[in-house]
Amino acid sequence: MSGKKKFKIMDHELVPKHEVVKPEEAVRILKELGVRPENLPWIRASDPVVKEIGAKPGDIIRIERRSPTTGKIIVYRFVVAG
Amino acid sequence: MSEQKLIGGIKFGILSPDMIRKMSATAIVTSEVYDENGLPVEGGVMDPRLGVIEPGQKCATCGNTLARCPGHFGHLELARPVIHIGFVRHIYDLLRATCRRCGRLKIPDEEIDRYLDLYNRLKDKWPQLASSLTDFVKRKAIKAMECPHCGEKQFKIRLEKPTTFIEEGPLGRLWPTKVREWLERIPDRDLRVLGYDPEFARPEWMVITVLPVPPIAVRPSILLETGIRSEDDLTHKLVDIIRTNEKLRESINSGAPEVIVEDLWELLQYHITTYIDNEVPGVPPAKRRSGMPLRTLAQRLKGKEGRFRGNLSGKRVDFSARTVISPDPNLSINEVGVPIEVAMILTVPERVTPWNIDELRKYVLNGPYRYPGANYIIDNTGRRIDLRFIKDLKAIAESLKPGYIVERHLINGDIVLFNRQPSLHRMSIMAHIVRVLPGRTFRLHLAVCPPYNADFDGDEMNLHVPQTIEARAEAKILLLVQEHILSPRYGGPIIGGIQDYSSGAYLLSSKVTLLTKDQVSDLLASINYSGEIPEPAVLSPIKAWSGKQIISLLLPEDFNFSKEAKISSGNLKCTDEECFWDSYLVVKRGKLLLGVLDKAAIGAQQPESLLHFLVREYGTSFGKEFMDKAFKLFLRFIEMRGFTMSIVDIMIPEEAYKEIEEVIVKVRKEIEHLIQLYKEGKLEPTPGRTLRESLEIKILEVLSRARDEAGERATKYLDPFNNVFIMAKTGARGSTLNITQMAAMLGQQSVRGQRIHRGYRGRTLPHFKRGDIGPEARGFVSGSFVKGLSPIEMFFHAAGGREGLVDTAVRTSQSGYMQRRLINALQDLRVEYDGTVRSVYGHLIQFRYGEDGIDPKNTSFGKAVNVERIIEKHVGWRK
Ligand SMILES: [Mg+2]
Ligand SMILES: [Zn+2]
Numbered sequence: 001m002s003g004k005k006k007f008k009i010m011d012h013e014l015v016p017k018h019e020v021v022k023p024e025e026a027v028r029i030l031k032e033l034g035v036r037p038e039n040l041p042w043i044r045a046s047d048p049v050v051k052e053i054g055a056k057p058g059d060i061i062r063i064e065r066r067s068p069t070t071g072k073i074i075v076y077r078f079v080v081a082g
Numbered sequence: 083m084s085e086q087k088l089i090g091g092i093k094f095g096i097l098s099p100d101m102i103r104k105m106s107a108t109a110i111v112t113s114e115v116y117d118e119n120g121l122p123v124e125g126g127v128m129d130p131r132l133g134v135i136e137p138g139q140k141c142a143t144c145g146n147t148l149a150r151c152p153g154h155f156g157h158l159e160l161a162r163p164v165i166h167i168g169f170v171r172h173i174y175d176l177l178r179a180t181c182r183r184c185g186r187l188k189i190p191d192e193e194i195d196r197y198l199d200l201y202n203r204l205k206d207k208w209p210q211l212a213s214s215l216t217d218f219v220k221r222k223a224i225k226a227m228e229c230p231h232c233g234e235k236q237f238k239i240r241l242e243k244p245t246t247f248i249e250e251g252p253l254g255r256l257w258p259t260k261v262r263e264w265l266e267r268i269p270d271r272d273l274r275v276l277g278y279d280p281e282f283a284r285p286e287w288m289v290i291t292v293l294p295v296p297p298i299a300v301r302p303s304i305l306l307e308t309g310i311r312s313e314d315d316l317t318h319k320l321v322d323i324i325r326t327n328e329k330l331r332e333s334i335n336s337g338a339p340e341v342i343v344e345d346l347w348e349l350l351q352y353h354i355t356t357y358i359d360n361e362v363p364g365v366p367p368a369k370r371r372s373g374m375p376l377r378t379l380a381q382r383l384k385g386k387e388g389r390f391r392g393n394l395s396g397k398r399v400d401f402s403a404r405t406v407i408s409p410d411p412n413l414s415i416n417e418v419g420v421p422i423e424v425a426m427i428l429t430v431p432e433r434v435t436p437w438n439i440d441e442l443r444k445y446v447l448n449g450p451y452r453y454p455g456a457n458y459i460i461d462n463t464g465r466r467i468d469l470r471f472i473k474d475l476k477a478i479a480e481s482l483k484p485g486y487i488v489e490r491h492l493i494n495g496d497i498v499l500f501n502r503q504p505s506l507h508r509m510s511i512m513a514h515i516v517r518v519l520p521g522r523t524f525r526l527h528l529a530v531c532p533p534y535n536a537d538f539d540g541d542e543m544n545l546h547v548p549q550t551i552e553a554r555a556e557a558k559i560l561l562l563v564q565e566h567i568l569s570p571r572y573g574g575p576i577i578g579g580i581q582d583y584s585s586g587a588y589l590l591s592s593k594v595t596l597l598t599k600d601q602v603s604d605l606l607a608s609i610n611y612s613g614e615i616p617e618p619a620v621l622s623p624i625k626a627w628s629g630k631q632i633i634s635l636l637l638p639e640d641f642n643f644s645k646e647a648k649i650s651s652g653n654l655k656c657t658d659e660e661c662f663w664d665s666y667l668v669v670k671r672g673k674l675l676l677g678v679l680d681k682a683a684i685g686a687q688q689p690e691s692l693l694h695f696l697v698r699e700y701g702t703s704f705g706k707e708f709m710d711k712a713f714k715l716f717l718r719f720i721e722m723r724g725f726t727m728s729i730v731d732i733m734i735p736e737e738a739y740k741e742i743e744e745v746i747v748k749v750r751k752e753i754e755h756l757i758q759l760y761k762e763g764k765l766e767p768t769p770g771r772t773l774r775e776s777l778e779i780k781i782l783e784v785l786s787r788a789r790d791e792a793g794e795r796a797t798k799y800l801d802p803f804n805n806v807f808i809m810a811k812t813g814a815r816g817s818t819l820n821i822t823q824m825a826a827m828l829g830q831q832s833v834r835g836q837r838i839h840r841g842y843r844g845r846t847l848p849h850f851k852r853g854d855i856g857p858e859a860r861g862f863v864s865g866s867f868v869k870g871l872s873p874i875e876m877f878f879h880a881a882g883g884r885e886g887l888v889d890t891a892v893r894t895s896q897s898g899y900m901q902r903r904l905i906n907a908l909q910d911l912r913v914e915y916d917g918t919v920r921s922v923y924g925h926l927i928q929f930r931y932g933e934d935g936i937d938p939k940n941t942s943f944g945k946a947v948n949v950e951r952i953i954e955k956h957v958g959w960r961k
């Protein structure tokens with residue numbers, strides 16, 4: 001390999017769209033769901049996608065993915081250290 | 083009144099020697115148990131101060147009688163300490179993580195401060211992270227080969243399973259005394275970083291110096307019929323421990339040589355280890371005289387019959403019955419037949435009111451031995467009167483007053499829960515309505531066999547009687563059989579026709595079926611039909627009705643439906659209304675116009691069928707009603723017509739055998755040719771396979787073609803509308819393959835998808851030459867079940883058949899365990915009102931149930947909205 005072009009995991013067709021949620025919006029989402037952040041499903045800060053989008057522990061990530069039952073679904077993850 | 087308190091929390095810790103002494107009622111000092119008069123010895127393991135065991139006695143410790151004395155611990159001072167087998171891992175880690183001289187954690191002070199601070203912040207909110215931190219600290223400390231506090235050089239420590247620690251340095255073997263001294267030196271603060279709470283769990287307490295002796299109530303002795311007293315396993319083990327302890331103390335005091343002392347010490351370690359856990363790897367289990375391993379502390383808790391799974395998660399209940407099941411097609415699918423004998427033991431508590439007092443009086447008057455009677459009365463003071471011991475039932479019946487409770491026998495119309503193990507899904511327990519019947523078996527409708535996975539080859543089922551009106555209401559609304567016709571697994575009906583129902587439906591709806599007025603009356607009488615009889619389909623020479631007309635009487639007037647029948651395959655295939663073979667089902671405005679009913683229309687586990695849409699669109703009550711009536715009709719018709727299977731249904735003429743022989747000869751030649759090619763190396767290999775594998779694949783191909791061809795040639799001599807074919811085509815039972823195997827040939831037998839090749843060296847049986855890879859030598863069976871098998875063929879068939887048996891045996895155990903783990907993980911999840919799925923701890927599992935918020939029970943095949951069906955339902959056609 002030449003090492004010139006770095007492979008971006010976000011470009012892979014099986015990796016769904018991930019984005020960090022802005023703090024104001026995160027508050028709104030948490031309120032809507034009626035949960036504390038740690039009650040969301042977790043994702044580790046060492047997860048390649050998390051590193052890629054630059055999320056830090058404590059952040060909330062929005063994932064928009066395709067689903068065989070609904071077509072599209074939005075889920076959230078809470079970033080934890082590790 | 084005693085004071086009531088709420089439990090705020092539970093803290094687990096390790097008992098300290100001081101604690102053990104403090105809670106002890108007495109020191110155990112002698113291995114003697116009973117004196118010559120048979121009385122328990124004071125200071126022995128059956129010391130009366132450990133609690134009352136016989137009724138009427140007063141406790142020497144707490145002064146209570148049997149019912150109120152909780153039992154009291156004693157204690158045994160050990161002559162030398164021993165390792166607690168349950169803590170070996172912890173001790174091993176601590177020894178390696180701390181300094182052999184100063185006992186400090188082998189991590190510099192500043193780092194300890196930092197980790198401790200982090201740990202304290204993590205431990206409440208992120209327990210998982212806290213434990214991975216302590217793990218990390220521990221691993222780091224173990225790696226250090228020099229103490230950062232005193233500079234002492236460290237040595238490797240080895241654990242010789244199960245309880246021996248050895249330092250590969252000057253200390254050598256670390257006897258428990260040494261281990262204890264070492265653990266004592268570890269300061270509290272260092273322990274905290276490792277996740278210990280030293281106030282409740284000092285590591286030196288993991289080395290036992292004082293052994294708690296449990297109360298007698300924990301290990302009761304049983305008096306056998308012969309008058310001999312038999313002691314509990316724990317008591318035996320305790321006596322062993324005390325005896326060894328005595329010997330050890332004596333030899334220490336008498337200054338015996340160190341070797342002898344050490345031997346006894348190890349023996350004491352063995353006894354205490356097996357006392358705690360008799361299944362430690364590497365330790366021979368302690369056995370009874372009969373050779374049975376003892377059931378000691380860990381064995382009482384562990385496993386399926388242990389305290390947790392056997393006694394706390396699973397309990398035995400009252401108001402239940404179990405017996406063999408048998409079929410009864412005359413019941414409703416909602417009903418269960420209960421033997422009178424059972425109905426006279428199971429009771430329903432009914433509160434006396436002015437409205438039911440007369441009826442309840444009758445039950446009381448009948449008493450416990452006349453059906454329908456009552457077994458108990460509870461008066462308004464709560465006193466329970468057992469009617470078995472009442473001489474004057476009349477007087478007691480007179481004395482009934484509103485507010486009393488009568489526990490009356492089970493009667494028709496009561497609601498009960500019915501269950502068959504293994505209860506793998508929710509339809510394994512359903513509510514049924516009682517029908518008290520003579521006989522000794524539970525009876526159920528055949529349509530409910532699929533959800534229970536029941537058959538009648540000796541299956542037994544359980545029955546439970548709900549005891550409160552709330553429970554009865556809940557059972558009726560949520561658990562009643564009709565509410566489970568549609569399965570949450572795939573949305574189709576899991577309750578429906580099986581076997582003869584399919585054949586019967588086919589025969590009745592077949593277009594050749596014409597019924598006389600008498601027959602129509604007979605059929606309709608069997609379902610208590612009281613409406614009008616339609617105009618006959620045929621007027622002359624005699625009035626005759628078609629089966630389709632009769633079935634139409636049970637369909638809703640606005641029902642439209644069309645679908646391929648099960649028989650629509652091969653040369654009977656039809657895909658639309660223009661169907662000569664009557665294999666395309668069409669219902670318009672509640673009239674069955676075309677096609678036959680068979681498994682695809684009324685069968686169980688057939689999604690998007692006639693039955694499915696009837697239940698889905700007209701409700702569960704209608705579904706129940708339809709099944710009760712239609713299924714009775716099908717059976718009545720099959721009874722009228724007669725239905726059986728006999729050998730002539732699968733007998734083929736001589737010339738058919740000749741044809742089969744031709745096929746076999748042809749195939750043998752083909753295979754000889756293949757083998758020839760193989761031996762010459764000219765065989766074309768299949769990609770990714772060796773030459774040998776390619777040959778096998780090709781041979782299998784040829785042989786399977788041979789069976790199909792033989793089947794085709796033979797079955798063309800059979801009547802395609804005989805009873806066996808009807809069963810196969812309508813999906814009632816059996817397949818065309820089964821028919822082929824009965825009439826023509828069994829074909830190639832296989833084990834693990836390969837021709838049978840194992841057995842002797844180079845051959846399957848000694849009847850063949852070594853290296854023979856021809857069809858017969860590798861399990862090709864040219865005989866049929868009608869013709870009979872040769873001994874060799876019979877052997878190959880048995881070899882192939884066994885694989886199936888082994889597979890099912892292995893699969894059930896594996897899937898059973900997987901099911902257990904899945905259920906344990908998922909049982910506390912629930913769908914909240916906002917549509918999310920959450921655990922009991924409030925963790926979000928799914929943001930919307932199933933990602934679409936749809937209950938598969940109310941879908942057709944997972945589709946929430948089935949547009950095609952909606953159009954068909956209202957317009958009467960599709961596509
Ligand atoms: Mg069975
Ligand atoms: Zn007591």
Ligand SMILES: [Zn+2]
Pocket residue numbers: 181182183184185186229230231232233234
């Ligand atoms: Zn040190």
